[in-house]
Amino acid sequence: MRQSWWKILAVALLLYTITAGLLMDVPRLPILNETIRALHFHVTMWFGMILMLMVSVYYSVRYLRSNDLRFDDLAIEFTNAAILFGVLGITTGMLWAKFTWGDYWSGDPKQNASAIGLLMYFAYLILRNSLTDMQQRARIGAIYNIFAFAAFIPLIFVLPRLTDSLHPGNGGNPGFNAYDLDSKLRMVFYPAIIGWTLFGAWIATVRVRMRRVQRVLEDQLINS
């Protein structure tokens, strides 16, 4: 395995996240109780998703500048891994919401916005699969990806803050933002973000290599 240090780092950070995240002292707060530990698992999913989408946009731009399909492989697979994280984030969020806000889905602006954001990325996958020409698929996909990201960020970070939201830190709701500042939680929270993001990147790179092997095989089939 070449250059595997960051994979080992990812596993080490996540093992630390699981043990410290479940065992370390956390603030004893009403309503949240032990579910405050979801900070290291649910919230980090979204952080990981955003970071991977940023990588994806970077490679989409590089694809548009070079027309090299190798960059398109990276763009699509980082988006795929990001979507996986997003789906996990929204389901874990629903479970958490059921036991703290009282309902799986309370039409919270941030919940709705992240659902719309996910649908945007599902549409990206459908759009790509509806195009058969490799270069055309990559080009239109790259442009869509850049615009989708540009819409996604205000959708989940800006718009929910302008109205009333149950999510912490939104619409004058102090909630979690204060806990984020808690240094004991941070000691697990930040390593967890890095760990989950690296793990997602690992999944993405494995699938990129699969894609490239497939392309080589297809080329051989056509040329033979």
Place this chain on the structure above:
Amino acid sequence: MKKYLVLFLLFVSLHVVAQEKIPVTESDYSNNSVDMADKMREDGKIYVLVGIIGIIFAGITVYLVSTERKITKIEKSITQK
């Protein structure tokens, strides 16, 4: 100079806004009025849970590593042709 003063005061006011959040204090860690999984910890069973989740995570990791190894093999077989 005035501009910087205004900027500085804006930052100060930001800080004041931040102060309105509910801070987490030491008493939030030591109070006994909020129910936490203390029983689970007393019985020592929380470590079982850590073990279970750890095993699941280890399983996924091993699976990912083996998938990667397989792909490395296929990559090598293709470049040798």
